[in-house]
Amino acid sequence: MKKNRSESRRKASEGRADCVSAQPVSRKVSRADQSAEASQASAELIKLGVDTHAGPYTFARMIDHGGIQPCQSLSPEAFLEFLKKQRTLARRVVMVYEAGPYGFWLYRQASELGVQCLVCAPERLSRGRKRVNDKIDARELLSRLDRHLAGNSAALRLVRPPTLEQEMSRRAARERNIYRKERQRWIGRGRSLLHTLGISRPGRWWERDRHDQLLKVLAQRYDPSVCDQAREELDRYLEFISLASDKLKELTDRLKSSSASKSNATRLKGIGPLSSELLDREMIDWNRFANRRQVSSYTGLCPGEDSSGDSRMSLSIDKHGNPRVRAVLVELAWLLSRYQPQYTRLQRWKWVFDPASKASSSMRKKAAVALARHLAVDLWRIKTGRAQPRDLGLSLAA
DSSP states (O other), X not given: OHHHHHHHHHHHHHHHHHHHHHSOSSHHHHHHHHHHHHHTOOEEEEEEEEEOOSSOEEEEEEETTOOBOOOEEEOHHHHHHHHHHHHTTEEEEEEEEEOOTTTTHHHHHHHHTTOEEEEEOOOOTTTTOSOOOHHHHHHHHHHHHHHHHTTOTTSOOBOOOXXXXXXXXXXXXXXXXXXXXXXXXXXHHHHHHHHHTTOSOOXXXXXXXXXXXXHHHHHHHSOHHHHHHHHHHHHHHHHHHHHHHHHHHHHHHHHHHHHHTSOOTTOBTTOOHHHHXXXXXXHSOGGGOOSHHHHHHHHTOOEEEOOBTTBOOEEEEOOOSOHHHHHHHHXXXXXXXXXXXXXXXXXXXXXXXXXXXXXXXXXXXXXXXXXXXXXXXXXXXXXXTSSOGGGGTOOBOX
């Protein structure tokens, strides 16, 4: 009974969506649609706010400057057919949806149909409400899209969708990070076992010499049954560690060889081929940034602020943007004091990185983060031809 009732609701929803696409709820819009059957374009602009999921898509529609029409739900395939119908009803169709685990497939499909598709960063749309559902989110997306098209650039936090080739190239770099993290997890599991057995400092237990040494220590402390069980468990962990290490090395060598095949005209000293390739693949296209503020914002290394009136308070970095880019930049910032001592941006914090200085660990971390933000901007200037490395005090790799 429940299955039949659910099927009836789905068919009714699809039927209402077809009716809405052909005859809007408002009598005024309905007359416009009727007169537009001959001209094939009843409106100037149709706006859609879409809340995407693995199942049905929930969406709300607005025609020109009219009100928000009732929300509908359609399967992904039926929604694409719905978009085709909208192209015949208006000269321009604009839709927006949130970026999520399903990637940019919908963006590419909608673009092929001639629909202007915008992708925004995911966030809690129903902030301050105790009722949250797909219809509320779809209407909120549509309201923000309407304000965005009216000129309010702050209404939507737009994401730049990559091409399919760019996305797959970036995934190759991220796959390496997956194996690196998996390797660390299995190492941590082995370390946890040794901690349980009273070895507080197991060190690099997965290396053969250290592994055999630890087994001898266990043999002196425990019965053979306990030692055998611990050895078997550690051996299973070693199998996964070995597999992850091999895959990690394979992907690392592939990325390094890809970087080596490119021109080394702007390769900086202290930035290896792996770091350079990871940055290029995550940035996708350095030319897409119009100014230095966009570069800094993408790294998420901008300081936060909580100010009101005469009160001024600086907070930690906002961590917006790409966390993988942020991690690589911070790693490179720690190396600049060694490989780029004449770097212009480094001079302000050079004393902090001096081993003989009395700067605290917290101060050094803050300096590294600030230096990483400036490094991202300077790399953007170099990559886009706005500056030369020597103008910034940077030395090229030999």
